[in-house]
Amino acid sequence: MATRTGSAVWDGTLKQGKGTMKLGSGAFEGPYSFSSRFEEGKGTNPEELIGAAEAGCFSMALSANLEKAGHPAKRISTTATVKLEMVEGAPKITTIDLKTEAEVPGIDEGKFQEQAEHTKKTCPVSV
Incomplete structure (x- = not known):
């Protein structure tokens, strides 16, 4: 069976910071933030x-x-x-x-x- 990876980088504080999540395969990379996670902001979560x-x-x-x-x-x-x-x-x-x-x-x-x-x-x- 295969082993898969995903990664994330977060820069800054919880509410003002921002980050990027990506799949190890390279098929997806997207931004995320406090707003995209806990509110209705743009980006993924x-x-x-x-x-x-x-x-x-x-x-x-x-x-x-x-x-x-x-x-x-x-x-x-x-x-x-x-x-x-x-x-x-x-x-x-x-x-x-x-x-x-x-x-x-x-x-x-x-x-x-x-x-x-x-x-x-x-x-x-x-x-």
């Missing part, structure tokens, strides 16, 4: 990247599980909503909700839900 990782992992794992069950998917689209809240005076991710839409020929809703629940329990990023 760790929670957004965690959401993208969770959605990507879940979609791929669900595709694999559906194929193993004899129902290969044509398309899977997942959106992760990551909630950051203050818990005991510190910011903490409290929930990550996934919304998935998929085009899977020949599968009924019950079987699809069964595969989605199994995937939720076994997705490497979720565990």
Whole structure:
């Protein structure tokens, strides 16, 4: 299995500083700040990247599980909503909700839900 890296640089104080996060593969590099993380400022934030990782992992794992069950998917689209809240005076991710839409020929809703629940329990990023 592969080992992956990500890195971040932060310059300055918490509220006035700024930083850059990037993926080791070079596929993404983006700015982040106090405003982009805790307010509605421009740039990315760790929670957004965690959401993208969770959605990507879940979609791929669900595709694999559906194929193993004899129902290969044509398309899977997942959106992760990551909630950051203050818990005991510190910011903490409290929930990550996934919304998935998929085009899977020949599968009924019950079987699809069964595969989605199994995937939720076994997705490497979720565990």
